[in-house]
Amino acid sequence: MNFIDTINNNLAYISIGLTAFSLLVFIMLIVLIAKLNKMNKKHKKFMAGATGENLESQILLRFSEIDKLKTDTENLSNELNKVKDNLLITFQKVGVVKYDAFREMGGKLSFVLALLDKNNTGIVLNSVHSSREGCYTYLKEIIKGESFLELSEDEKIALNQALNSNNFMK
Numbered sequence: 655m656n657f658i659d660t661i662n663n664n665l666a667y668i669s670i671g672l673t674a675f676s677l678l679v680f681i682m683l684i685v686l687i688a689k690l691n692k693m694n695k696k697h698k699k700f701m702a703g704a705t706g707e708n709l710e711s712q713i714l715l716r717f718s719e720i721d722k723l724k725t726d727t728e729n730l731s732n733e734l735n736k737v738k739d740n741l742l743i744t745f746q747k748v749g750v751v752k753y754d755a756f757r758e759m760g761g762k763l764s765f766v767l768a769l770l771d772k773n774n775t776g777i778v779l780n781s782v783h784s785s786r787e788g789c790y791t792y793l794k795e796i797i798k799g800e801s802f803l804e805l806s807e808d809e810k811i812a813l814n815q816a817l818n819s820n821n822f823m824k
Contacts, residue, residue, distance in 0.1 A: 745769040745776055749815025751808045755782045766808045768816035774799035776816075778809050 661668065701709075749768035763783035770776035778801065780792040794803050799817055801809075 742772050744771060746772055747774070747776075747816040747819040749812040749817075749819065751812040751815070753808050755784060766806075766812040768796070768809075768812040770796060770799075770816045770819075774817060778805065778813055780806070780809055 747768075747770040749766075751766045752762040753764050753766070754762050755764040765781050767779040767781075768776070769779070774796070775798060776796050778794045778796055780794070782790045782792070784790070794801050794805065794809065796813065799813075801813070805813065
């Protein structure tokens with residue numbers, strides 16, 4: 655058998671192989687055309703209204719805007735750090751107890767207010783209401799969770815409420 659006889663005997667297989675190869679090439683061509691069209695749309699959108707001269711100025715403008723954003727971000731970060739530092743010294747923990755200063759009066763018109771910062775430093779404010787003589791307010795300083803003056807039971811309760819409060823900035 656010679657070469658031509660072999661081709662004639664396998665002509666059907668060769669035709670099927672070439673048809674499959676042509677179909678594969680055709681599908682690849684369609685995919686490439688679709689990708690090229692997508693790329694052309696992106697290029698047209700990017701170059702809309704742009705010429706070679708003003709494209710460089712647009713790029714430089716964008717870089718300057720990025721530099722301004724960096725500067726603004728640094729400024730905001732510095733301001734935020736200042737706010738955080740200020741919050742550390744503000745009263746963040748609160749305890750309140752209402753009580754009757756005198757047994758014959760009702761309504762619990764007297765109160766103790768404990769205000770502490772993150773370091774448990776602050777004040778205990780005791781307001782004693784007496785309808786006969788008015789209202790008296792006492793202030794006691796708290797340093798690191800302790801008072802150097804004697805605290806009443808209500809003041810101790812309010813201080814413990816504030817000390818156990820966990821709604822502060824960590």
